[in-house]
Amino acid sequence: MRFTYKAPMLALSTAAMLTTGVSAQELTGDLKIFLDTSNPAPRATMESAIAKFGEMNPDLNIETTIIDREAYKTQIRNFLTANSPDVANWYAANRMKPYVEAGLFEDVSDLWAEPEIAENLASTKGAMTIDGKQWGVPYTYYQWGIYYRKDIFDELGLSEPANWEEEKANCAKIVESGRACYAIGSKFLWTAGGWFDYLNLRTNGFDFHMQLANGEISWEDERVRETFAKWRELIDMGGFLENHQSYSWQEALPFMVQGDAASYLIGNFAVAPLREAGLTDDQLDFYQFPVINPDVELAEDAPTDTFHIPSGASNKDNARAFLRYMVSPEVQTTINAGDALGQLPVNAKSSVDDDKFLNEGFEMLSSNSPGGVAQFFDRDFPAEMAKVAMEGLQEFMVRPDNLDAILARLEKARGRIYK
Amino acid sequence: MTTTAVPPTSPDQPRRSWYKRNEIGVTPWLFLIPAILFFLVYVIFPIIQSFNISAYQWDGLGEKEYVGLSNYQELWDDPAFYTSLKNNLIWLVLYLLAIPAGLFIALFLNQTVTGIRIYKSLFFFPFVISQVVVGLVFTWFYDPTFGLLNSILGVVGLGPVNVLGDPTYVTYGIIAAGLWPQTAYCMILYLTGLNAVDPEQVEAARLDGAKGWKMLWYVIVPQLKPATFIAFVVTIVGALRSFDLISIMTNGGPFGESRVLSFYMFEVALSEYGFRMGYGAAIAVVLFLIMLCFIAYFLYSMYKEERGH
Numbered sequence A: 001m002r003f004t005y006k007a008p009m010l011a012l013s014t015a016a017m018l019t020t021g022v023s024a025q026e027l028t029g030d031l032k033i034f035l036d037t038s039n040p041a042p043r044a045t046m047e048s049a050i051a052k053f054g055e056m057n058p059d060l061n062i063e064t065t066i067i068d069r070e071a072y073k074t075q076i077r078n079f080l081t082a083n084s085p086d087v088a089n090w091y092a093a094n095r096m097k098p099y100v101e102a103g104l105f106e107d108v109s110d111l112w113a114e115p116e117i118a119e120n121l122a123s124t125k126g127a128m129t130i131d132g133k134q135w136g137v138p139y140t141y142y143q144w145g146i147y148y149r150k151d152i153f154d155e156l157g158l159s160e161p162a163n164w165e166e167e168k169a170n171c172a173k174i175v176e177s178g179r180a181c182y183a184i185g186s187k188f189l190w191t192a193g194g195w196f197d198y199l200n201l202r203t204n205g206f207d208f209h210m211q212l213a214n215g216e217i218s219w220e221d222e223r224v225r226e227t228f229a230k231w232r233e234l235i236d237m238g239g240f241l242e243n244h245q246s247y248s249w250q251e252a253l254p255f256m257v258q259g260d261a262a263s264y265l266i267g268n269f270a271v272a273p274l275r276e277a278g279l280t281d282d283q284l285d286f287y288q289f290p291v292i293n294p295d296v297e298l299a300e301d302a303p304t305d306t307f308h309i310p311s312g313a314s315n316k317d318n319a320r321a322f323l324r325y326m327v328s329p330e331v332q333t334t335i336n337a338g339d340a341l342g343q344l345p346v347n348a349k350s351s352v353d354d355d356k357f358l359n360e361g362f363e364m365l366s367s368n369s370p371g372g373v374a375q376f377f378d379r380d381f382p383a384e385m386a387k388v389a390m391e392g393l394q395e396f397m398v399r400p401d402n403l404d405a406i407l408a409r410l411e412k413a414r415g416r417i418y419k
Numbered sequence B: 001m002t003t004t005a006v007p008p009t010s011p012d013q014p015r016r017s018w019y020k021r022n023e024i025g026v027t028p029w030l031f032l033i034p035a036i037l038f039f040l041v042y043v044i045f046p047i048i049q050s051f052n053i054s055a056y057q058w059d060g061l062g063e064k065e066y067v068g069l070s071n072y073q074e075l076w077d078d079p080a081f082y083t084s085l086k087n088n089l090i091w092l093v094l095y096l097l098a099i100p101a102g103l104f105i106a107l108f109l110n111q112t113v114t115g116i117r118i119y120k121s122l123f124f125f126p127f128v129i130s131q132v133v134v135g136l137v138f139t140w141f142y143d144p145t146f147g148l149l150n151s152i153l154g155v156v157g158l159g160p161v162n163v164l165g166d167p168t169y170v171t172y173g174i175i176a177a178g179l180w181p182q183t184a185y186c187m188i189l190y191l192t193g194l195n196a197v198d199p200e201q202v203e204a205a206r207l208d209g210a211k212g213w214k215m216l217w218y219v220i221v222p223q224l225k226p227a228t229f230i231a232f233v234v235t236i237v238g239a240l241r242s243f244d245l246i247s248i249m250t251n252g253g254p255f256g257e258s259r260v261l262s263f264y265m266f267e268v269a270l271s272e273y274g275f276r277m278g279y280g281a282a283i284a285v286v287l288f289l290i291m292l293c294f295i296a297y298f299l300y301s302m303y304k305e306e307r308g309h
Helices: A002-023 A040-056 A069-081 A093-101 A109-113 A115-120 A122-128 A150-155 A164-176 A190-213 A222-237 A253-257 A268-276 A316-327 A329-335 A356-367 A383-398 A400-417 B023-053 B070-076 B079-095 B098-109 B116-128 B131-142 B148-155 B170-195 B199-207 B212-223 B225-240 B243-249 B261-269 B277-308
Strands: A029-035 A060-066 A087-091 A137-141 A144-149 A180-183 A261-267 A284-287 A299-301 A304-308 A372-374
Touching: A029 A316, A040 A060, A040 A316, A040 A329, A069 A087, A087 A093, A087 A316, A093 A304, A093 A383, A109 A115, A109 A316, A115 A122, A115 A316, A122 A137, A122 A304, A137 A316, A137 A329, A144 A150, A144 A190, A144 A268, A144 A299, A144 A356, A150 A284, A164 A180, A164 A222, A180 A222, A180 A253, A190 A222, A190 A261, A190 A299, A190 A372, A190 A383, A222 A383, A222 A400, A253 A261, A253 A268, A261 A268, A268 A284, A268 A356, A284 A356, A304 A316, A316 A329, A383 A400, B023 B277, B070 B277, B079 B170, B079 B225, B079 B261, B079 B277, B098 B116, B098 B170, B098 B212, B098 B225, B116 B170, B131 B148, B131 B170, B131 B243, B170 B225, B170 B243, B199 B212, B212 B225, B225 B277, B243 B261, B261 B277
Parallel strands: A029 A060, A029 A087, A180 A261, A299 A372
Antiparallel strands: A087 A304, A137 A304, A144 A261, A144 A284
């Protein structure tokens, strides 16, 4: 096993050396990198990618600090203002806005002007752009969609639904068999945001969704209510896992594994734990969120993770070289492979690992998402709005009758937050 | 010649240093300086700073913008603030149950039976466990699907109840979890207190025919007054710093119904989505004023105590 595994890796790393070696001379000095990739697989992936960058630049002194993923989210403010690293990772779109507006991220539009990046990363440029400038580069993204238990669908004689009526008919049969249609754990709120994203994208379309995210549309708008009405149809059927407000997304996984829930609207990161829990690729399958309103184009959620150069960094040239290296086709292929991050590469020239779910996701995002690609609820909406709104979404899922009060509250928050 | 017999007093003696001359007055301050310094830097200064920040709108990164009292104005009609405030009051009142509960367990354990030390330490165990672990244990206990609580309720034909997922029960559920270690703490305070109860007084009361509740209320409890005072202080403080249990058990949910002021402050100012330092500081100021009432009361009763002696 080991030898067959090593050979392609070696080939890849030499290929990476060749391509990047052409454009840049060897780097000297220091490079300080802060990462939040604290889970075992991402950590190993990043460490080996950085180690290869170090081999290519033997005179460069690289110092990598990996911080716990959750702690990183609060620490980033401190280290960006006080003791900046040269490279830090973060998330795209509105999630980076507070730091961009505070002048803490370096403008890297120059990198995006280079043909290598401009041509191959074009699809993610929008998510990295604020005020017409680019503030970082992406390094990975992943699809969202409905992961379902194929064996349960077969047992009940169901097939992948293509539209809302079929989705509801499927759900009715699943509920009848004594299961929940959808596993969800909304204790940490954001999973409910995923449901809202999809229902709203399918009901009102991408442009409407983004206008709502930008505060241009009232939460009490009739069209928003329609999204909630669609949601309510599933809630009233008993489609969602009971007591979801008490579980995290991980704690809701066992329901799916044990067959008490038939499907799960979640990101591709859920595949690894589901496989580890014993589900085989024959039991687990994926389908795109079905059409609700045939008049709007399909749009998807595909959160993008990013690298940035803090404006207080002291080795910005080295940092730029590192960013170039991380988005190069070969490195993108390696770090996003199924045995590494298990996600999708951002560079159009790199190849997607031969994994059932990655293939389906890539196919969906590249050819079946004409409406656009959204980041995710808490990355598209400003942080404060996201927090208040996701709390409202959770409340709606538990107490759908409170909708009017919830929308009034969100509308009031909108008035305060977008000035 | 006679003049030589009287030696000139002061000039001959070596002149004492300034410190030596003022030793009695200065030394206590010297000893106090480190404490005062730290108290100023870590307590007084942050309090003043909180008051100051609460008058600004600030995301913690960019420029501060002076907004006067508008943060407080917003607090005034923020339903989430009232939920937190109400929960804080529920915490303060119900947490005090730990005091009588601790007293009764202490009375129960205050006897000489073989192995009593083991029982005492068993009862004291919950306090030794970290609050985070207590929170986790109770989360599992309350789990709506697999939890022990619902299994027990199922046997008697009740339930299922999702304690931590229902806005009506959630705060009480967390307080129950908090009472578990807090009762143990009060118990240990009373156990030491009971050691100091004067057996002669008990004997005398018994001769006068006191027993049962009367004995407890008029003879034992008054002698336990110092222990009660400490138990009261630590319980109030415990109720006000209930942050960890809430964070572990519900993360403030469902939909923010189990938040208390300290948690709300953390959420708006410091958490993942929180960028409102000014608003957070305003909540902190309100919390400080509430605490100030208790602190003033404690200081006053201690002052009274000292004057009495």
